[in-house]
Amino acid sequence: MIGAPMVESPFEPSYRYGLRVYWEDTDAGGVVFYANYLKFFERARTEWLRAAGFEQQALRQTHGVIFVVTETQVRYLRPARLDDWLEIGVRPREIGRATMTLAQQARRGVELLAEGEIRIGCVDAASLRPRRIPAGMVERIRG
Amino acid sequence: MIGAPMVESPFEPSYRYGLRVYWEDTDAGGVVFYANYLKFFERARTEWLRAAGFEQQALRQTHGVIFVVTETQVRYLRPARLDDWLEIGVRPREIGRATMTLAQQARRGVELLAEGEIRIGCVDAASLRPRRIPAGMVERIRG
């Protein structure tokens, strides 16, 4: 599976989130530590949900659900460095009853640095069992 | 691609590394933050290389190469919690001239918590361009 084309890049994001690379994000190779792209991708997803009117803390209190990441796939193409300004894109690929899959990209200007697919499950905040995505939410995030 | 069977789990690791879950590893969901499995997997790979006689800092100084992660795929199956003792497995799937792909798993006793495939490239420490894996190394890590 790895080695096959993962996403038909580049795509046009439904949502874009900008962030700066700080010391905390880098490693001794002088570049952004690869695991941190998962953090960057999540910041963008959180703001994408917020822009659609959904705050995760509020979803937990009102609907008793949280969104958990069930699968991640990331391809690292070019390194990012301290002080770089990155743009993180989000694009829904598939939104089901209790899961969704999102394509994400990290860019520095026109350069594609990393791209991935993130699979998310909607689960009960207490039991962590699958739950239906709250009514009305699917329509608003389909974009 | 996501949704297809990722690795034929479970596998028998060539190397096992044990670690404890600390506060730093958890998130407000009360479980290990998913991005941290990439850190756990890397600690295990580092010790696997060390057990085979290769220290990364030394490889950099002697051969001028570093190993960089070029692709990661992780499936999260069950949550880990504070104070859990996890066993991280490493098994080479394919070792080429300048790249290798490793299957990895995180277990708590017999429970499989997460599994993934990590693709690694051997690159020049300065230019970050692909370099051949140092002679003698392939044989010793093939396991």
Add this chain to the structure above:
Amino acid sequence: MIGAPMVESPFEPSYRYGLRVYWEDTDAGGVVFYANYLKFFERARTEWLRAAGFEQQALRQTHGVIFVVTETQVRYLRPARLDDWLEIGVRPREIGRATMTLAQQARRGVELLAEGEIRIGCVDAASLRPRRIPAGMVERIRG
């Protein structure tokens, strides 16, 4: 020393930086992991320097210096939670030839969540030995 009043809070920051609390910042206690305030403080210092015209990557290339943290003292007063919007303040306390001490605060609206003092040294990027803060910089960051 600990237990004595650390900084005469509250102070009026010379610079303010806003940030959102994401999953990556929290721990299983449901709040921001205390070590992460050091990251928040640093993001604010980085943007404070940038606003004064200094980019750290550029300082390294042009002057061959980097700024390293030599001492940190932080007091944690109230917890921050997922989705909170925090304001991080920076105020220089003392700027010397090769070191500076900054007072920093994390606030959520009017609530003071954490406060600290961070001591920074200017060092040679290669040898890590103390170096004079680049000429012209002291005047511009004294605020």
Add this chain to the structure above:
Amino acid sequence: MIGAPMVESPFEPSYRYGLRVYWEDTDAGGVVFYANYLKFFERARTEWLRAAGFEQQALRQTHGVIFVVTETQVRYLRPARLDDWLEIGVRPREIGRATMTLAQQARRGVELLAEGEIRIGCVDAASLRPRRIPAGMVERIRG
């Protein structure tokens, strides 16, 4: 306060915990990112408590208390690098009814790399209000 001697170093630790420096711990300066010493210190405190018979997850379930860090003071003396093996020391300085202060050090062989004082509060897991340290615990951790 900063600039004054912080702890009468070196001290003889009551407990020692060993750890390896991995990529995740480093930054673009090529050394361990300073904020990560707080993580290292905490791993050592956790194992120190465990060695005394106390697991934090169990304390939460049985006594409904968690330990929270209320103040940290760290002095960074020498850099640690990838692959270094560090020894983290813990020594109780003062143990009160609902708080304790611990001196901690990070060493690489005989070299002192960082030292600090960490103040901890025992609080109710739900309300985060101060609670007495569980009976019997004080005697066993006083060392």
